[in-house]
């Protein structure tokens with residue numbers, strides 16, 4: 001199982017855990033707006049690392065960003081599979097556009 005699948009399983013469990021025993025549970029207890037705020041903060045930190053051309057910080061901040069984004073999705077009853085499906089759908093749309101351009 002890859003790291004994202006393992007992380008999603010853990011997040012799904014921790015969302016139902018005691019807020020005193022888990023960061024994910026404590027964040028969830030603060031509500032959707034707080035989780036969304038953390039996503040925004042981690043996105044800004046990723047941008048700052050990118051502008052500074054700090055590759056190590058980019059990886060670390062991107063990990064924080066993807067972690068918090070995954071918590072946000074699960075809190076809303078969604079998962080990375082929903083994002084994967086949307087990206088796959090877009091590949092199909094873009095592929096159809098390329099095909100139409102070739103045949104016109």
Ligand SMILES: N=c1c2ncn([C@@H]3O[C@H](COP(=O)(O)OP(=O)(O)OP(=O)(O)O)[C@@H](O)[C@H]3O)c2ncn1[C@@H]1O[C@H](COP(=O)(O)O)[C@@H](O)[C@H]1O
Nearest residue numbers: 007010011014021022023024025026038041063064067068
């Ligand atoms: N990947 C992560 C992860 N990345 C970052 N963080 C936490 O995210 C928090 C954000 O850090 P910040 O410095 O931005 O914020 P802060 O000052 O602590 O928080 P604020 O009160 O300011 O919002 C830190 O407490 C980090 O420990 C994470 N906490 C948990 N995970 C994963 O989630 C799993 C479940 O964790 P628990 O819910 O704690 O069991 C773990 O096994 C990990 O795999």
